Amino acid sequence: MSIVIHIPFYNLIPEKKEGYRNLTRFDYLKENIINLKNLSIKVDIFIHTHNDFLDDKDLKAKIIKHEIKNEDLNKGYLTWLCRSLMEKQKDEYQYFMYLEHDIRFSEKNLQYWLKYQELLAKKQFHLGFFIYEINKSDNHNYSIHINKKLDKLFEIDSQKFIVNDLENYCCFWIYTKDHFHTFLNSKWWSFKKRANNFRHNYGITERSSIGFHAFNMNYFKATLIPEISEQPHPDSFIEHMTNNYFDKFSQIERENYTDIRGVCKFKVDEMLESFDKRKKLKDNFYLIKILKLFLWKFRFISRKIN
Secondary structure (H helix, E strand, O other), X not given: OEEEEEEEOOOOOOOOEEOOOOEEHHHHHHHHHHHHHOOOOEEEEEEEEOOOOOOOOOOOOEEEEOOOOHHHHHHOHHHHOOHHHHHHOOOOOOEEEEEOOOEEOOHXXXXXXXXXXXXXXXXXXXXXXXXXXXXXXXOEEEEEOOOOOEOEEEEEOOEEEEEOOOOOOOOEXXXXXXXXXXXXXXXXXXXXXXXXXOOOEOOHHHHHHOOOOOHHHOOOOOEEEEEEOOEEOHHHEEEEOOOOOHHHOOHHHHHHOOOOOOOEEEEHHHOEOOHHHOXXXXXXXXXXXXXXXXXXXXXXXXXXXX
């Protein structure tokens, strides 16, 4: 088995330190590459950057330096520049991944994905992940991006799955060769269409990270996470190494936050509604999506009414 991993590395101020560990972006990148190289399958890593900072650095990865205008760099277009190389590599690997430099995808995450993705893929579902950060005050892990408790379940072959119909953006994507080829041949690969989750459009960098499973893309029926002991599968959680979101908001702001992403509102073991409030869904996900696509397309009408 083999996987290729492409990582954009925006590093305008190399000496800047971030997170509770007070490390530079390069520190997080180097730590993550060591982590990725310990995966149990063959791994090739390509780092896409914009300056010569990495020229003399000892990294077990291929460094690709892109010429990019400062204006485009500051807007986030560096994240789009790996796709031409990925296209050329489309037949060289079994698995393909796009990953932000500080998202710690580990061996347990890989084994989780390998265990469940084929079962879900046969039924056109996407296997989901959650990103978390650490609150150093209470030493608990908190989910990023989920600001409302998940309350829907779906069952496949006696296995219960949590339906993430709130926000399945998780700062990276991973697909098999077959799914990657479908992605390449879709209208979404070239960024000509705007990805959204029926609540907001994704920005320039987020459109790279969401991959092929944004809600409005209508390829996967839904994003599912296995339920284990009435909790999300423990190996579905991935650490945001920089850990710079938790302290971005006060406790009061977290409790009352109404946007979707960028807030650590719930501990990872408090993300689900109580058992008696969970709803068991039937396999009518495409019908639900068609309705949501219609409502999204004509959302301006409700705004005028309001």
